[in-house]
Amino acid sequence: MATTKRKMTREELILQVIIFSLGFFFAFVYYVRVSEPIDLQAVSQQLFAYLTAMLTAAFAIGMINLTRVHWINIKRKRATWKFSVILIASLYGMAIVSLISSPFALDPQAAVIPQGVINLFNPIFDFLYYKVLVTINSSIFSLLAFFIASAAYRAFKARSLESTILLLAGLLVVIGQAPVADVAWPGFATIRDWILAYPNTAGQRGILIGAALGILAFSVRRMIRYPWGR
Amino acid sequence: MIELIEGRIAQLILLIIVLAAIYEVTRIARGRKMKTRGIPGLERLDGWIKQAGTLDRSVFFTPGTGAVTYPDTLAALALLEYVAERCVEQNVKLIVGNADLNVQQVAEDIVKTAYTKAGKAKEYNPDIVRFISGRQFAFAAGVMGILRREKPAVNIFVGDFSAEALAIAEAGRSDAIAQFGGTTNVDQLPFFMATCDLTLIGEELFTAQGYLKNDPDTISTYVGPDAGKIIAILLILVGAILVTFGNQILVSLLDL
Numbered sequence: 127m128a129t130t131k132r133k134m135t136r137e138e139l140i141l142q143v144i145i146f147s148l149g150f151f152f153a154f155v156y157y158v159r160v161s162e163p164i165d166l167q168a169v170s171q172q173l174f175a176y177l178t179a180m181l182t183a184a185f186a187i188g189m190i191n192l193t194r195v196h197w198i199n200i201k202r203k204r205a206t207w208k209f210s211v212i213l214i215a216s217l218y219g220m221a222i223v224s225l226i227s228s229p230f231a232l233d234p235q236a237a238v239i240p241q242g243v244i245n246l247f248n249p250i251f252d253f254l255y256y257k258v259l260v261t262i263n264s265s266i267f268s269l270l271a272f273f274i275a276s277a278a279y280r281a282f283k284a285r286s287l288e289s290t291i292l293l294l295a296g297l298l299v300v301i302g303q304a305p306v307a308d309v310a311w312p313g314f315a316t317i318r319d320w321i322l323a324y325p326n327t328a329g330q331r332g333i334l335i336g337a338a339l340g341i342l343a344f345s346v347r348r349m350i351r352y353p354w355g356r
Numbered sequence: 357m358i359e360l361i362e363g364r365i366a367q368l369i370l371l372i373i374v375l376a377a378i379y380e381v382t383r384i385a386r387g388r389k390m391k392t393r394g395i396p397g398l399e400r401l402d403g404w405i406k407q408a409g410t411l412d413r414s415v416f417f418t419p420g421t422g423a424v425t426y427p428d429t430l431a432a433l434a435l436l437e438y439v440a441e442r443c444v445e446q447n448v449k450l451i452v453g454n455a456d457l458n459v460q461q462v463a464e465d466i467v468k469t470a471y472t473k474a475g476k477a478k479e480y481n482p483d484i485v486r487f488i489s490g491r492q493f494a495f496a497a498g499v500m501g502i503l504r505r506e507k508p509a510v511n512i513f514v515g516d517f518s519a520e521a522l523a524i525a526e527a528g529r530s531d532a533i534a535q536f537g538g539t540t541n542v543d544q545l546p547f548f549m550a551t552c553d554l555t556l557i558g559e560e561l562f563t564a565q566g567y568l569k570n571d572p573d574t575i576s577t578y579v580g581p582d583a584g585k586i587i588a589i590l591l592i593l594v595g596a597i598l599v600t601f602g603n604q605i606l607v608s609l610l611d612l
Contacts, residue, residue: 157368161357181423184457191460191487198483206505266493270519273526274547280529281550330542333558335588337540339581340559341427342371343378347577348430 134351142351148173149349192217220254227251295321366612374587378580385576395567397554401512402568404534405442408509414449415439416508418499418524420539421455421492422516424462427562428540432515433462434565435538439512440470444479452485453502455495460487496520500527507531514538514561525551538564 134142152170160166196210204210225232226239227247233239282297284290301307302318360368408415417439419432436452443450452467454460464485471480488498500523503511511528513521514537521537521544528535529551537548538556548555556564559581566574595606 157361157364159357159359159361181458184461188457188460188487188490191464191482194482195486262497263491263493266497266523267519270522273522276526277522277547277550281546333540333542333545336581336585337558337561339374339584339588340562341540342374342584343577343581344427344431344562346375346378 145351146349149345189217189221223247223251223254228255295325363611366610370587370610374584377583377587381583382577382580385579386573388572388576395556395560395564398556398564398567400554401439401510401536402442404510404536405439405448406446407534409446409448411509413509414451414506415443415510415512416451416453416499416502416506416533417512418453418455418515419459419463420513420515420517421495421520422459423456424458426516428514428516429456429459431561431564432538433459433466435512435514435561435568436463437466437470438565438568440467441473444470444474444476450484451502451506451508453488453495453499454486455488455490455492457487457490460485492518492520493523496523499524503527503531503533508533510534510536512536514556514564517541517544519544522547522551 151166155166155170158166193214196213198204199210200207200214224230227244228251231244233244236244278296281289282293284293298314299318299321302314302321307314307318405415417436419429419436422429424430424433440450442448450467452463454463464482467485468477468480471477488502489495499513499520502508503524504527511524511533513524513535517539518541521539525535525537525547535552536554537552538561539545539548540558540561542558545555545557563578566578591606598604598606
């Protein structure tokens with residue numbers, strides 16, 4: 127289905143002018159230093175500071191979205207409403223605890239919040255952050271070991287010439303990586319290093335060069351919105 | 357005072373040459389019916405979306421964990437536009453999961469626009485585009501939960517991914533969900549290849565939307581970067597020959 131051309135609206139046009147101007151400006155200051163009459167490098171750093179502020183403001187919008195979606199779940203008593211209660215309690219509970227006692231606390235000098243309250247919240251923050259959040263994060267991360275094993279089992283099957291080459295290369299790298307390989311035959315380590323340094327790097331760089339050129343063309347297309355009006 | 361920044365002069369010259377080559381090739385290719393190698397299997401995406409509608413199951417889409425400024429994320433959002441339009445057209449339920457708050461805003465806007473364009477603005481609800489978590493593994497756990505609970509027929513995960521990609525992909529695989537992946541991250545690509553029915557490799561991610569729309573003008577822009585590839589290959593060949601014979605002139609020129 128071919129896409130039809132359409133005229134851009136006034137709002138789209140204004141937005142496109144902003145996108146092009148900022149894109150061109152940042153590319154320009156990356157290559158050219160302009161110190162007089164205006165220090166363009168300082169201007170670009172200032173713009174980055176505004177960007178950081180905008181990105182931070184988006185946190186509030188994220189919290190609103192999460193609350194809205196899960197509040198609807200609870201209100202309509204959907205199948206997973208109990209999880210939504212836990213999510214909202216965790217979200218706001220952790221936010222309150224972090225604002226009172228954490229490296230980013232609002233009043234670390236206890237000017238407004240009594241020191242007793244901060245002391246009370248210290249172990250709660252430590253427990254929630256280090257004993258719950260960090261532990262859960264590590265648990266999910268450690269699942270990857272099993273996922274890698276099952277993905278490798280599926281990938282390493284000699285169904286065609288290409289997959290047989292992949293299987294052999296994979297096996298040689300795995301054997302070369304194992305400590306026992308050095309004892310069995312030192313040549314395994316040499317083969318592993320050769321596979322990683324040459325065929326593997328060549329393939330990766332090919333993909334990276336293609337991707338970099340794709341990014342370049344994609345960015346230019348976005349900047350000038352070509353094909354126009356699509 | 358205006359001066360070129362040292363160490364970036366060669367980059368700038370190379371950029372101008374590559375851009376000029378891309379422009380020229382695109383200009384020549386424009387308006388012509390280009391014969392491309394295509395992206396094998398990409399046309400199956402439409403069929404999968406249709407099938408999801410027939411099975412009364414949803415389509416899950418995530419643009420990854422990258423920021424809105426990442427090219428991979430932007431390419432994924434461009435693909436989301438296509439997927440959202442097809443889902444609205446076929447009356448298929450779409451679920452979009454995000455890990456970045458700014459991406460969330462853009463994704464919401466894209467999906468809302470798809471509903472509005474189709475004259476179904478009232479059918480849009482905030483449950484479609486969900487912010488899951490900004491933390492990598494909390495996001496992975498959230499997506500795995502959606503795949504397990506809501507059992508979508510298609511799992512489309514294209515964009516910027518790190519270690520969480522394999523967790524998501526394996527969860528989808530174990531539930532026999534049709535999987536469509538894509539990234540430029542070479543560390544994650546092997547996992548995508550092992551777990552997805554269709555994978556967009558590197559630059560294919562930036563061309564998928566155009567191929568799917570089958571628009572000659574858009575496709576002509578994909579031929580342009582091939583001129584850049586020829587320049588890169590020539591530089592690699594000349595550089596390898598010169599360095600083999602102990603000549604560092606190209607290395608010195610590129611360091612300018």
